[in-house]
Amino acid sequence: xxxxxxxxxxxxxxxxxxxxxxxxxxxxxxxxxxxxxxxxxxxxxxxxxxxxxxxxxxxxxxxxxxxxxxxxxxxxxxxxxxxxxxxxxxxxxxxxxxxxxxxxxxxxxxxxxxxxxxxxxxxxxxxxxxxxxxxxxxxxxxxxxxxxxxxxxxxxxxxxxxxxxxxxxxxxxxxxxxxxxxxxxxxxxxxxxxxxxxxxxxxxxxxxxxxxxxxxxxxxxxxxxxxxxxxxxxxxxxxxxxxxxxxxxxxxxxxxxxxxxxxxxxxxxxxxxxxxxxxxxxxxxxxxxxxxxxxxxxxxxxxxxxxxxxxxxxxxxxxxxxxxxxxxxxxxxxxxxxxxxxxxxxxxxxxxxxxxxxxxxxxxxxxxxxxxxxxxxxxxxxxxxxxxxxxxxxxxxxxxxxxxxxxxxxxxxxxxxxxxxxxxxxxxxxxxxxxxxxxxxxxxxxxxxxxxxxxxxxxxxxxxxxxxxxxxxxxxxxxxxxxxxxxxxxxxxxxxxxxxxxxxxxxxxxxxxxxx
Amino acid sequence: xxxxxxxxxxxxxxxxxxxxxxxxxxxxxxxxxxxxxxxxxxxxxxxxxxxxxxxxxxxxxxxxxxxxxxxxxxxxxxxxxxxxxxxxxxxxxxxxxxxxxxxxxxxxxxxxxxxxxxxxxxxxxxxxxxxxxxxxxxxxxxxxxxxxxxxxxxxxxxxxxxxxxxxxxxxxxxxxxxxxxxxxxxxxxxxxxxxxxxxxxxxxxxxxxxxxxxxxxxxxxxxxxxxxxxxxxxxxxxxxxxxxxxxxxxxxxxxxxxxxxxxxxxxxxxxxxxxxxxxxxxxxxxxxxxxxxxxxxxxxxxxxxxxxxxxxxxxxxxxxxxxx
Numbered sequence: 001x002x003x004x005x006x007x008x009x010x011x012x013x014x015x016x017x018x019x020x021x022x023x024x025x026x027x028x029x030x031x032x033x034x035x036x037x038x039x040x041x042x043x044x045x046x047x048x049x050x051x052x053x054x055x056x057x058x059x060x061x062x063x064x065x066x067x068x069x070x071x072x073x074x075x076x077x078x079x080x081x082x083x084x085x086x087x088x089x090x091x092x093x094x095x096x097x098x099x100x101x102x103x104x105x106x107x108x109x110x111x112x113x114x115x116x117x118x119x120x121x122x123x124x125x126x127x128x129x130x131x132x133x134x135x136x137x138x139x140x141x142x143x144x145x146x147x148x149x150x151x152x153x154x155x156x157x158x159x160x161x162x163x164x165x166x167x168x169x170x171x172x173x174x175x176x177x178x179x180x181x182x183x184x185x186x187x188x189x190x191x192x193x194x195x196x197x198x199x200x201x202x203x204x205x206x207x208x209x210x211x212x213x214x215x216x217x218x219x220x221x222x223x224x225x226x227x228x229x230x231x232x233x234x235x236x237x238x239x240x241x242x243x244x245x246x247x248x249x250x251x252x253x254x255x256x257x258x259x260x261x262x263x264x265x266x267x268x269x270x271x272x273x274x275x276x277x278x279x280x281x282x283x284x285x286x287x288x289x290x291x292x293x294x295x296x297x298x299x300x301x302x303x304x305x306x307x308x309x310x311x312x313x314x315x316x317x318x319x320x321x322x323x324x325x326x327x328x329x330x331x332x333x334x335x336x337x338x339x340x341x342x343x344x345x346x347x348x349x350x351x352x353x354x355x356x357x358x359x360x361x362x363x364x365x366x367x368x369x370x371x372x373x374x375x376x377x378x379x380x381x382x383x384x385x386x387x388x389x390x391x392x393x394x395x396x397x398x399x400x401x402x403x404x405x406x407x408x409x410x411x412x413x414x415x416x417x418x419x420x421x422x423x424x425x426x427x428x429x430x431x432x433x434x435x436x437x438x439x440x441x442x443x444x445x446x447x448x449x450x451x452x453x454x455x456x457x458x459x460x461x462x463x464x465x466x467x468x469x470x471x472x473x474x475x476x477x478x479x480x481x482x483x484x485x486x487x488x489x490x491x492x493x494x495x496x497x498x499x500x501x502x503x504x505x506x507x508x509x510x511x512x513x514x515x516x
Numbered sequence: 517x518x519x520x521x522x523x524x525x526x527x528x529x530x531x532x533x534x535x536x537x538x539x540x541x542x543x544x545x546x547x548x549x550x551x552x553x554x555x556x557x558x559x560x561x562x563x564x565x566x567x568x569x570x571x572x573x574x575x576x577x578x579x580x581x582x583x584x585x586x587x588x589x590x591x592x593x594x595x596x597x598x599x600x601x602x603x604x605x606x607x608x609x610x611x612x613x614x615x616x617x618x619x620x621x622x623x624x625x626x627x628x629x630x631x632x633x634x635x636x637x638x639x640x641x642x643x644x645x646x647x648x649x650x651x652x653x654x655x656x657x658x659x660x661x662x663x664x665x666x667x668x669x670x671x672x673x674x675x676x677x678x679x680x681x682x683x684x685x686x687x688x689x690x691x692x693x694x695x696x697x698x699x700x701x702x703x704x705x706x707x708x709x710x711x712x713x714x715x716x717x718x719x720x721x722x723x724x725x726x727x728x729x730x731x732x733x734x735x736x737x738x739x740x741x742x743x744x745x746x747x748x749x750x751x752x753x754x755x756x757x758x759x760x761x762x763x764x765x766x767x768x769x770x771x772x773x774x775x776x777x778x779x780x781x782x783x784x785x786x787x788x789x790x791x792x793x794x795x796x797x798x799x800x801x802x803x804x805x806x807x808x809x810x811x812x813x814x815x816x817x818x819x820x821x822x823x824x825x826x827x828x829x830x831x832x833x834x835x836x837x838x839x840x
Contacts, residue, residue, distance in 0.1 A: 034650060041647040044640075050705045059699045304571055307564040314561055350814045354778045354788060355807055358795050363583040367572030441688045442775075445782045446792065449572065452690065456782060459694030472691050479686065 064224060065465035069245045073101050073166060076234040077177050077195055081108045081160035091245040091292075093256065100239065104163040109155050166237045169225040173237055180230050182220050184208055191218060191230050199232050244466050246292055253286040293467065298454065302474055304368040305450035306482075309436035312375025317429040319380050320345075324387030331391055331417070342388065348381030353439060357448040371448035375436050383432060390424045391417070423493045430486040437482050441475055451475060592801040602805035604632040615799050634790060634802075634809050640704060641786035642813070644779075645772040648708045652715025653723075653765050659716070660723030661749050666735075667727060678724075685717025693779050707784035711772050719768055726760045727753060759828045766821040766828075773817050777810065 010017040022029075042048060071092060074085040084103070086096045166173045171184035180191040180199075189209060190202045198215035205211060211218045218230040226239040249256045254273045255263050267279045274282050288296030325331045327341035356374035364370045399416035407415065444452020455471045458464055528536060569576050592598055593609055600607050600618055607616040621633025631639070661667045663677040689710045696706035734752040743751070780788025787810060794802040 034654075037647070037650065041643055044643055045647075045704050045708065047705065047708075050700050050703065054700050056699070062695065062698060300571065304568065307568050311561060311564045311568065314557065346815070350811055350818065351807070352774055352777055352810060352814060354774070354781055355791070355810065358781070358792060359586060362586050362795065363574075364576065364579045365573030367574070368568035369572040369574070369576055369579075372568060438688050442690045442778055445690050446778070449568075456690065456694060459691075459698065460783075462698040468691075468694070472687070475688060475691075476686055 062462070062465050064240065066469035067244075067466070068224075068240050068242045069466060070226065070238040070240050071096075071098070072236060072238050073098075074234060074236050075164055075166075075175050077193060078160075079195075080177055081162050082164055082175060082177060084161060084164060091251070093251040100167045102165040102167065103161045105159050106162045107157055108160045108162060109157050166228070166235075166239065168222045168228075168237070168239050171222045171225065173220070173228055173230075173235060175235050180235055182209065182228070182230070184220075184222055193230075193232060196233050199230050244293075244470070246290070248290070249283075249286050250290045250292050252291065253283075255283055255286060293470065298451065298471060298474065301444075301449075301451040301454050302471075302478065304371075305440045305444060305452065305475075306437065306478060308368045308371040308375060308440040308444075308448075308450055309433060309482075312372040312440070313379060313429060313433040313436050315372075315376045316379035316383050316432070317425070319376075320384035320387050321425065323380075323384050324391055325413070327384060327388035328391035330394070330396070331413070342385070345381040345384040345388070348377050349385065350381075351377075353378040353443055354446065357443040357446050361447040366447045366449060366453070368449040371440055371443055371450055374443055374448055375440065379432055379436065383428065386428050387421070387425055390421050390428075394420045426493050427490045430490050434479075434482050434486045437479050589798065590800045590803060592804060597801040598804040598808065601799075601801040602632060602634060602809060604630065607801075614797065616801075618802075634787065634806055637785075637787040637790050638809055638813055641776050641780055641788065642773065642817075644704050644707050644711065644776040644784075644786055645769060648711035648776070649715055649765060649769045649772050651708075651712040653719050653761070653768070655712075655716045656719035656723050657761065659720045660727055661753065663720065663724040664727035666730070666732060667749060667753060677720075681717045681720040681724075683717070684713055685721065687714070689714045689775055689779060690782065693782070693784055697783060702783050702785070704785040707776050707779040707786070710779060710784075711775055714775075715768055715772065719764060722764045723757070723761060726757045726764070730756050763825045763829045766825050770818055770821050773814065 069091060071090065072087050074087070076083045076085065084101065086092060090096055092098060163174070163176045165175070171182070174181040174183070178193050178195070180193060182189050182191070184206075187206050187208075189205060192200045192202065194200070199211070199218050200215060201209075201211070201218065205218070208221045208223075209218055210221075215232075217232070220228040220230065222228070224240060226237060228235060228237040246256065249258075249263075251257075255266065258266070263283065266273070267283055270279050273279055277285075323341055323345070326337050327345065329335070329338045332338060353374050356377045357370060360370035360373040364373065394417060398420060399412055402412050402416035440448075440450055441452045441455070444450035444454075445456040447453060451471055451474070455468065455475075458468045458471065597607060597609070599605075604618045604622045606619050610616040610618075618633075621636075622630040623633065623636045624630045659677055659681065663674055663681060665674060668674050668677075691710075692713050693706045693710035696709045700706055730753055734756065735748050738748045738752045776784070776786060777788040777791075780786035780790075781792040783789065787806060791803070791806045791810065794806060
């Protein structure tokens with residue numbers, strides 16, 4: 001190609017070769033604008049500061065909580081023996097004795113008086129072979145001579161835990177009254193405990209143990225398996241278990257801790273546990289009122305959400321349907337009626353679903369009525385607008401045909417208009433049904449009923465992430481199922497017509513999906 | 517249809533009668549389905565209404581006369597008071613309570629010039645929406661080419677990207693917001709993250725559908741002159757999909773304005789929070805001011821975006837969807 005040819009092309013296509021300046025620099029300018037805006041926003045929302053302050057370890061722990069749970073034995077140092085406690089509402093029931101906490105029991109002498117006792121009664125010989133590893137007696141809490149000794153304390157001999165080992169997978173924590181040995185893999189660290197005073201490691205700490213200042217609490221991490229805190233008066237271990245604890249029966253249920261087979265045989269042929277009702281009824285009741293998971297309540301709220309979306313969409317479609325005929329200028333040739341109806345739709349749509357939800361929550365009180373009214377009002381506007389647009393795009397030939405054979409105006413609408421638009425209408429309503437299932441969750445959180453509020457409260461307390469995940473899963477399943485039902489129905493509907501509206505509806509539908 | 521009944525046709529042949537009977541059977545079955553469907557819908561609707569009424573805090577017919585109460589309660593002392601609330605002007609009813617402390621909320625830019633509180637909150641909400649749409653569409657833009665079958669040959673990469681976009685889209689915004697609200701304190705950042713993450717999924721899907729419908733001729737031309745993958749995408753794909761991308765961006769922005777308002781109402785800052793507080797505390801003038809401002813903003817955003825979209829892609833992408 002020679003210069004002439006190039007010049008010729010340039011002359012023929014001036015748009016391609018001599019684009020206006022703003023067009024040439026539009027892309028870099030746009031990108032620059034976006035970058036500047038990003039800087040502005042990071043200043044406006046102080047994003048850097050907030051992200052810096054965030055506790056990312058917490059995020060990991062919360063995410064782990066979605067699919068696992070922790071059990072926390074709390075091992076307290078006494079004089080010469082240990083006490084092991086589990087938190088009050090432990091997932092192990094009221095009397096936990098898990099096999100991963102190995103206890104060594106011996107007879108010890110102890111004072112029953114609650115006085116802040118000097119360690120005089122410590123009976124070293126009873127501490128068993130575990131201490132043969134060499135407990136430094138020098139580290140014993142020194143008796144404080146200046147303390148007033150209360151009335152002669154009684155000394156009793158009884159059985160108590162003198163050493164305990166908490167096993168966390170490949171790691172373990174061996175605890176004796178003055179000595180804690182933490183092992184993870186091949187590494188092992190021994191801590192000397194001066195009761196109520198300090199925690200001192202004998203060797204330099206590996207990176208999975210953190211001690212913020214000498215003598216203070218040591219934080220031990222076992223990765224996903226758990227963690228522990230070695231304090232100067234107790235050791236708290238968190239052992240993490242995969243799964244959801246007590247998902248079916250809570251610890252108060254008589255069926256708790258039984259295998260599926262046992263429960264099944266109890267229900268089928270067992271003796272009545274509660275004489276007033278059958279075991280099956282009792283089991284069902286126990287499941288519904290599971291204190292930790294609240295299945296009954298969660299399911300009820302989920303049903304409310306589904307109902308909100310369903311009723312809201314159906315009512316909105318029913319009301320929008322006749323109004324759309326008024327709004328379409330080719331159906332109702334009256335400018336004033338068209339405009340009034342269209343502006344009414346715009347009003348309903350533009351007063352946000354949130355505002356409607358807050359209004360109706362005040363009106364009806366919290367619950368599904370408020371939510372469904374909010375969806376109903378907003379979607380009457382949106383569906384009305386979509387319907388009237390579909391009506392304005394219909395093919396006029398069919399109407400003319402029907403009119404030409406002498407049909408009444410109603411007949412013209414029924415046979416000339418409706419067959420063209422009904423599949424489109426239904427298809428659009430189905431899209432909204434599907435997307436409202438999601439919206440109903442969100443507006444639920446402002447008090448408009450349904451699972452949204454329950455989910456939001458569970459998240460705000462920030463302690464029960466497994467419950468949150470359970471509800472999220474239920475919502476996702478519901479959304480997924482309704483997606484598929486609505487897709488199936490829509491395919492059946494759209495399969496039967498092949499006019500221009502079909503394409504349009506598909507285009508609009510794709511856009512609707514963008515919102516979902 | 518009725519035409520066949522009015523026009524008495526001559527006696528049909530055997531085949532004709534068979535076809536006619538078959539048609540009648542089909543029509544009857546169709547009618548049955550329609551009626552059955554309607555009955556089912558009616559039953560489901562009344563059952564749902566009954567259930568909703570039973571589980572609601574207030575019963576429908578008990579509360580119906582009181583619906584208007586809310587609007588009566590919402591009546592301000594005088595009709596200029598909402599204007600004062602909107603522009604943070606001092607109110608003559610100021611009694612030191614939160615109800616009439618309009619000037620308290622002023623955000624001073626300089627000594628004398630201030631932004632009224634609700635305008636500032638509205639700007640905050642708009643910024644949340646715009647910024648998260650920007651972030652979301654940036655990632656959506658980067659990912660959409662990996663998910664499009666005409667640009668990315670690797671089935672595995674496409675599959676992964678698409679599943680990722682689906683998962684991200686499926687989570688309701690409120691779940692993501694709640695999770696981040698637990699990590700950060702209250703504030704707009706969780707809302708930004710939630711809306712952005714959801715936007716990545718939603719826009720990514722729209723984007724890759726646009727890319728898959730693109731004309732492949734520019735791409736072929738670029739391939740013929742030996743362009744690499746990035747060059748092919750940048751010079752062959754991007755110019756033709758960009759108007760559609762912009763259109764979807766604007767649609768999403770409209771939706772995100774609403775979403776960030778709602779997230780604000782559950783604790784993520786912005787105008788939504790102000791609205792919820794003023795409604796729950798029964799501040800009439802403030803509520804009216806906020807509702808008015810919100811309404812105007814949403815109308816303005818919708819109109820602006822519709823206008824811009826029409827300029828970008830013409831009438832074809834003028835339809836709008838849920839939330840829009």
